[in-house]
Amino acid sequence: MIRVHAISIGLGVVAGASWALATTLHPHIEPGIDPAVARQLVAADAGSHWSAVEARSNQLAAMPRLAAAVATDAVTVRDLTADELAFRVAPPDSVELGQVQVHDQRAVSLLRAPETAPPAPLARSGRWLSVTGRDLRFTAIASIVPTQNADTMRGAIAVSTAAPPDIALQQLAAHTAGRLVVDGAPVDIAGGLPAGGETVEVPLDELPGAPRLILPAAISTPPLAHALRGVALASVLGGLALAIGAGVRSRRPRRETSRGMAVVSPVPPEGTPAPAITPRSMAAASGLPLVGRYEPLALLGEGGTSSVYLARVAGEAPPERLVALKTLRPHLARDERQRTMFLDEARVASCIAHPNVVQILDLGHAGEQIYIAMEHVDGSDLESILGGVRAEGRLVPVEIGVAILARICAGLHAAHTAADAFGRALRVVHRDVKPGNVLLSRGGEVKVSDFGIAKARRQVHTSLLGEARGTAAFMAPEQRLGQLVDPRTDIYGVAAIGFELLTSLEIDLDLARLARYGTAGWPHLPAIRRIRADVPPALERLLFRGLAYAPADRPASCAEALAELAQIAAEAGWAIGEHELARWIHDELARRPRRSSQPGQPTVSM
Secondary structure: OHHHHHHHHHHHHHHHHHHHHHHHOOOEEEEOOOHHHHHHHHHHHHHHHHHHHHHHHHHHHOOHHHHHHOOOOHHHHHHHHHHHHOOOOOOOOEEEEEEEEOOOOOEEEEEEEOOOOOOOOOOOOEEEEEEEOOEEEEEEEEEEOOOOOOOOEEEEEEEEEEEOHHHHOHHHHHHOOEEEEEOOEEEEEOOOOOOOOOEEEEEOOOOOOOOEEEEEEEEEOOHHHHHHHHHHHHHHHHHHHHHHHHHOOOOOOOOEOOOOOEOOOOOOOOOOOOOOOOHHHHHHHHOOOOEOOEEEEEEEEEOOOEEEEEEEEOOOOOOOOEEEEEEEOHHHHOOHHHHHHHHHHHHHHOOOOOOOEOOEEEEEEEOOEEEEEEEOOOEEEHHHHHHHHHHOOOOOOHHHHHHHHHHHHHHHHHHHOOEOOOOOEOOOEOOOOOHHHEEEEOOOOEEEOOOOOOEOOOOOOOOOOOOOOOOHHHOOHHHHOOOOOOHHHHHHHHHHHHHHHHHOOOOOOOHHHHHHHOOOOOOOOOOHHHHOOOOOHHHHHHHHHHOOOOHHHOOOOHHHHHHHHHHHHHHHOOOOOHHHHHHHHHHHHHOOOOOOOOOOOOOOOO
């Protein structure tokens, strides 16, 4: 026993010496977040802003009207603005058009909209980051080849957008406060740096004068100090263990306390089923606040401007009716243009009553929140199903593909011919027809969704100059160039979906990518029958007509395309109804985990 006490005392001495030495070591000052991670977060957040302004600047640069205008002068350009150019720019965006002299790179501004916007460095090309007030300003500058005097000058178009740092750098702001310094101008992120604290500087790239992040530092203890304190702690615990061990008898470890309660949680027997996840149990676990009269159950998906939840009407007795609840992001709800666009989606879609279009059930305000309640489609979007087919190297049966295309055409024709309550034609054009916006239900239904950027005669908001909103990979050339759109623009998207359905190839028809190949041979895709010989020639001809560069060369309407699909199906002897579609969808969904009833899994497209 005396020897045990002696050992314990010796371990105590070691502990004291180790702890004293550890406290004399100086701590290291390190960033509170990994610099590489910080750079990645900045790149990810800024990427969406750069993509938006670059797309618009490239679209404007390709417009023949601007190529002619840039060769004139400021007075002529101002005269053109009201009619031919139709510049409409809403803050915080701006557009500047100018000339750059070839011999000395001197830039002359011809037009800036709005006039109060900061000038852009027209002589340079590409991206430019600046600070205006407390906001970050993202600018993309594209060159224009003028129709005249191209040997002495070139045109330049600059498109800019501004955002507060906490919006422009959302992901970074969620991880840390800090400051971004651009050309000597600082802007605070997430409230800025704490007063008097240590900071670390993180350059965003290696170029001289590059923007840099100033981040709060974390005080870290040197590894040797950690090791010495570990020795100290181990010494104390070792001595304590020896003392206790000498005073108690050796015995088997007990699993129960004196009250008979198990120390460890019991493990369910193997094969015991997990508790079922029901809407009511999801609601109890979600912790999401009510939105008006709707109770969110789980997040289905998120986009750049909105979130979609699986929801139920609060207090509604079983059987519960589930809805897809789309809410505008709170910071965008205070933006008049974003709010108007969001409400236009509900106004437009609510006028379209058709089984192949997702139905709008309700629209409302709840405090600062604006929401749209839509029918919930229990199944998957076509993009997800095609992704599974593609990953396994399979092909969609031709008759199934034709049946899906026919239903898409039927839904879009209903949209194109929809009228308001007074019988006035709405002239709706979806403008974002793609696999992600086609929903397939387990019951065999096919529904077109997301009329968020639809073009309609009686919508309140208007698109800005050169603003080709949509998905570039499925966008018709006239839409990509910011020109007039009509139902044939949506037919282009249907044909692109058809090509993916029948070939399992993932395509990208972005005009900016394909322009170097020219319009001859458009859309520069392989023949479908070279990939699979079971596709009827008439079907291949119909799809490539739908993908024609010029709208006049496409089917005149979705009704015409639907009639041709029906004729192709009849000649092939195909009669695919909802029962057959439901069986195919069920088989495809069975190949991957169920998505619709699990929290956090999207079943509707953004």
